[in-house]
Amino acid sequence: MATPSLADTQSDQLHxxxxxxxxxNVVSGPEIVDCTLSGGTxxxxxxxxxxxxxxxxxxxxWCPTSIDDxxxxxxxxxxxxxxxxxxxxFISGLATMYDDEEWQLFDEATGKIRVTDSKAACEAAAxxxxxxxxxxxxxxxxxxxxxxxATMTYVIPLEPQRTWRTNPTNASGSGVANNGIRLDGPAPVDDILAAHTIAPFDDCGGHVNPHVGYHYHAVTDCLTGAETAxxxxxxIGIAMDGYGIFDNLLSDGSGADDLDKCGGHETETLGYHYHAGDAGSNAIVSCLRAEAGCALEDPNQVCDASARPQRP
Ligand SMILES: [Zn+2]
Ligand SMILES: [Zn+2]
Structure with a gap:
């Protein structure tokens, strides 16, 4: 048999x-499109x-409503x-936990916790x-x-384009989970805490912001992936640079001990891939080894990740 043509390979990949x-919850796709990655490729x-x-x-x-909850x-x-x-x-212990008297998320008389209770409040506070x-x-x-x-469109290279330097995940996010939910970059915990706010994740590691909707900052056992051959x-997901994201632990229950600073490694059968960070790490993938694609709020936007401001 002849070597499969590029078009055949791409349609297999798409399948x-x-x-x-x-x-x-797929609205459209997957389909093959032209794209410009974060490094200009x-x-x-x-x-x-x-x-x-x-x-x-x-x-x-996310937020409990009483300190008795x-x-x-x-x-x-x-x-x-x-x-x-x-x-x-947890809410009543914040001042002690962060050693900062300014924490006061609840009414001392009633024990009622102050929770943002409208879209406008969530936008102002987030x-x-x-x-x-x-x-x-x-x-x-x-x-x-x-x-x-509201939808999110992920545009991710079919072939990862390695870069010499690693790439941050805070602009593009880490990737997308197999259930279609964004695997985000790190939550800006310092900014959140500086305002004496807490923006909890649900037990699955996700919360909502007004732009991308529900998204994850931690991978927990809510995500179940397909066992590879x-x-x-x-x-459990695909990173924004096209490499796979696998469970934190290997199938035998141990952790991979040779992960690089991005949380990835190379194996003979799978090639390069990431393992999701521990749920407490606030880093699903710590950095990307290859150029990132796009996560777009507008499904009709053409992906040019090189035009997007890259935060440090
Ligand atoms: Zn978030
Ligand atoms: Zn691995």
Whole structure:
């Protein structure tokens, strides 16, 4: 048999990408498009448009409403590599935990926790420069604040284009999970804490912002990937540079001990790929080894990742 043509290879790839996202809330795609990656390389990408709405569970909860609430009423928060339940005791203990008297998220008389309770409040409080009115709030944006037709379009290279330097994940995000939810870059925890706010993630590691909707800052056991034929680990997502993102742990329950600073390594059968960071790490992928594609709010926008401002 003759060597398969490039077009055949791409259509095989597209078929397996479609299969990978079969549990996502897909609006259109995947299809092959022209794209310009973060380093300026013009190449072929796949494009898939999805709703940020997991099929297998309902996102939330995030903020508890009373300092008596148990862990079921709230989500999680990450501090120093550790996952903490955001329950009533967590909220009432913030001043002690962060050794800062200015923390006061609840009414001392009633024990009621101040929670953003409208779209306008969530927008003002979720800005990088938190509106001072929302200092000392538990910040949550609800999925229903998003327009019904909100989608996210991921444009990701079919062939990763390696770079000499590593690339940050805070502009493009880390990637997209097999359920169609954005695997984001690190949450800006320092900015959030500076305003004496907490923006919890739900127990699946996700929360909502008014731009991209529901997205993850941690990979937990809510994401189940398909076991690869090699039995190495299961793949839970695709990184913005086109490499696969696999579970934190290998199939035998151990951690890979040869990961590079981005959280990736090379194996004989899978080539280069990442393993998602530990849930407490606030780094699903710490950096990208190859040029990033685009995560677009407008499905009709052409991907030019080199034109986007790259934050340090
Ligand atoms: Zn976020
Ligand atoms: Zn691996």
């Amino acid at each position: 397996s990408i479609g299969h990978f996202f079969e549990n996502a 013009q190449t072929k990408c796949f494009s898939i448009t999805v709703k940020a709405d997991p099929k297998s569970y309902t996102p939330g909860p 148990t862990a079921e009423k709230g989500g999680i928060w990450l501090k120093d590599g550790t996952v903490h339940d955001v329950d009533g005791a 800005r990088p420069d938190v509106d001072p009115e929302f200092n000392n709030y538990c910040v949550q944006c609800l999925p229903e604040y998003m327009p019904d037709d 090699t039995g190495h680990a299961s793949q």
